[in-house]
Amino acid sequence: MSRVLRLAASGVASLAGFSVDEIEDIKVAVSEVLLALVEHGEGAAIDVRFVVTESGLEIHGRSAAEHFDAQHPDLAVCSTVLASVCTEHGLEHQEGSAHIWAMVAHVAVG
Amino acid sequence: MIPESALGAADEQWLNTALERLAVTHDPALRMEIAAHESWLAVRTARRFWDRGEPFDDLTQVAQIGLLKAIDRFSPERGVPFAAFATPTILGELRRHFRDRTWSVHVPRRAKDLRGAVNAMREELTLTLERSPRVDEIADRLNVPVDQVIESLESNLAYRTQQLDARGGSDRSSSDTDFEHVLDREVVIGLLDHLRPRERRILTLRFFEGMSQEQIAQEIGTSQVHVGRLIAASLALLRDHLSENPAATS
Incomplete structure (x- = not known):
């Protein structure tokens, strides 16, 4: 599933005029968001959306897990990885839902 | 948070x-x-x-x-x-x-075939444009659909290890085959550092990307005969190095 989502993200980003370096960052971010939701989301269904904005591409991953372990140390690594490839990222969670988002900036060229 | x-x-x-x-x-x-x-x-x-x-x-x-x-x-x-x-x-x-450093690919054949060309074009355009190229720019230069370039870029991250002698190719010489049977991948990786960049690239394309000599000739803009000579010379050099440093194979 990770590969399918990476390919989908690549397609969206390519159509939006992102560079291959930016697309590489997007693919890492997609994998990271997915990994966090799969590993800490108790096997609940995951919804992933890509949103192209003027400043970049946003990745939104949502899980309907009853209990999302937001304090797990591995999420600190997730955060560090996302911070290294994204301009902004974050996690919001409450009973019954978790939302991880990340934004990779796009520098428009000629 | x-x-x-x-x-x-x-x-x-x-x-x-x-x-x-x-x-x-x-x-x-x-x-x-x-x-x-x-x-x-x-x-x-x-x-x-x-x-x-x-x-x-x-x-x-x-x-x-x-x-x-x-x-x-x-x-x-x-x-x-x-x-x-x-x-x-x-x-x-x-x-x-x-x-x-990885080359055996679980992706469509066309992406596998295209990977070397896409990576080379990506490097070339990065130098000429002085920025990371877009996918459509690579596709235009290679005259292939954007989708194939995307697949190919994904294939950079979709490999598994595989023995060298599993590689295909109709034009392999006996020296090519001997080389593949004698050395494993890790040994070759170490030895490649002893070659000049151009020869290293040719051997990588030949043995790790599975490209034919003719494909390599097109890729680097020379004749198949010349590629064959460069491969033979490079292999001889690597064998010399091996015989002088047999520990490299252990």
């Missing part, structure tokens, strides 16, 4: 002190102690790539190399947390590993 650190306060204090000491003393033992202390970061970053077909042990080793590079380059006075500095370095090392 996502927790900012996976380390306890005592561990962070130890790490910061050790890194400050290392910056002054350059003590190799302390460097390794820090690497051991922070190996969790390498392992966890390597896990990001576990589903891409490479053995996890290999990924961990590559990540550890990235960690060592990060330790060597880290400047405590900049005030950046070590994990925030090291993670991009480790990620970069893992990406390079997939891009340069």
